Amino acid sequence: xxxxxxxxxxxxxxxxxxVELKCxxxxxxxxxxxxxxxxxxxRLQLLLRHISRESIKGFTADxxxxxxxxxxxxxxxxxxxxxxxxxxxxxxxxxxQLTFGKGTKLSVIP
Amino acid sequence: xxxxxxxxxxxxxxxxxxxxxxxxxxxxxLYFYWYRQILGQKVEFLVSFYNxxxxxxxxIFDDQFSVERPDGSNFTLKxxxxxxxxxxxxxxxxxxSLNTEAFxxxxxxxxxx
Numbered sequence: 226x227x228x229x230x231x232x233x234x235x236x237x238x239x240x241x242x243x244v245e246l247k248c249x250x251x252x253x254x255x256x257x258x259x260x261x262x263x264x265x266x267x268r269l270q271l272l273l274r275h276i277s278r279e280s281i282k283g284f285t286a287d288x289x290x291x292x293x294x295x296x297x298x299x300x301x302x303x304x305x306x307x308x309x310x311x312x313x314x315x316x317x318x319x320x321x322q323l324t325f326g327k328g329t330k331l332s333v334i335p
Numbered sequence: 336x337x338x339x340x341x342x343x344x345x346x347x348x349x350x351x352x353x354x355x356x357x358x359x360x361x362x363x364x365l366y367f368y369w370y371r372q373i374l375g376q377k378v379e380f381l382v383s384f385y386n387x388x389x390x391x392x393x394x395i396f397d398d399q400f401s402v403e404r405p406d407g408s409n410f411t412l413k414x415x416x417x418x419x420x421x422x423x424x425x426x427x428x429x430x431x432s433l434n435t436e437a438f439x440x441x442x443x444x445x446x447x448x
Binding site for chain 2: 267268269270271274311313321322323324325326327328
């Protein structure tokens with residue numbers, strides 16, 4: 226069974242401080258991993274996916290298969306980064322059924 | 336920028352009543368999805384739909400649920416006889432293909448009383 230765990234419900238950091246949002250997963254195959262973000266009163270939107278290996282809005286995430294983790298990082302937090310962040314997994318291989326974590330609310334303190 | 340649109344934004348219904356949630360996916364997208372999020376819980380997959388048929392569904396998507404693409408633009412989720420535990424935010428999403436980004440609607444909050 227697929228599972229995504231985000232251990233922190235809430236993470237508060239000061240502006241300019243580094244951010245790391247943790248995500249661990251369990252899946253027996255080769256999953257695709259995603260980070261979705263939901264800003265206040267806005268819809269869920271894709272932030273990044275591991276196969277793209279991109280940096281979006283200064284965020285990066287590296288898939289660590291040994292630790293089954295896909296932590297989201299940003300070296301310097303901005304106030305506009307305050308949002309709900311969801312880690313999600315797809316089984317890949319023709320499936321786009323996403324399994325989401327519970328989400329972490331990031332609050333950046335000015 | 337094209338968006339997935341859901342109506343209504345909030346629906347209140349009595350237990351046992353049928354409810355239809357509506358979605359207009361992005362026009363050139365071929366894959367459609369419904370997810371739900373019970374308050375305080377995870378976003379959960381319900382069903383995916385392609386080529387006028389269900390391609391995947393979860394255990395949550397039982398006989399009380401059905402989906403339809405009645406015309407070229409709408410994608411609906413019907414709950415035949417609502418239960419209190421169906422109260423949740425329901426999200427529609429669409430993607431151009433299986434390997435491209437799914438775009439989410441703003442959600443419909445369903446409250447069953």
